[in-house]
Amino acid sequence: MPSLTLAQLHAGDTATIVAIHAEEALHLRLQALGFRSGKQIELIRKASFSGPLQVRIGTTDILLRRSEATKVKVCRT
Secondary structure: OOOEEHHHOOOOOEEEEEEEOOOHHHHHHHHHOOOOOOOEEEEEEEOOOOOOEEEEEOOEEEEEOHHHHOOEEEEEO
């Protein structure tokens, strides 16, 4: 199955995190928020005009910039 980035998902899609390709500071911040390989993630909504993405990991909702979301590789479930 081809891997996509979190930014390529559509609202309502669920996926599994495959990898995070980000600079150390962002990588650590995402890990602290629960972004880890193998974790299930759901895209709740995308704001218009390249605004942030609302994602859900477990019971936690997180807003991410699109530039950050492009660094998270996922695989649709």
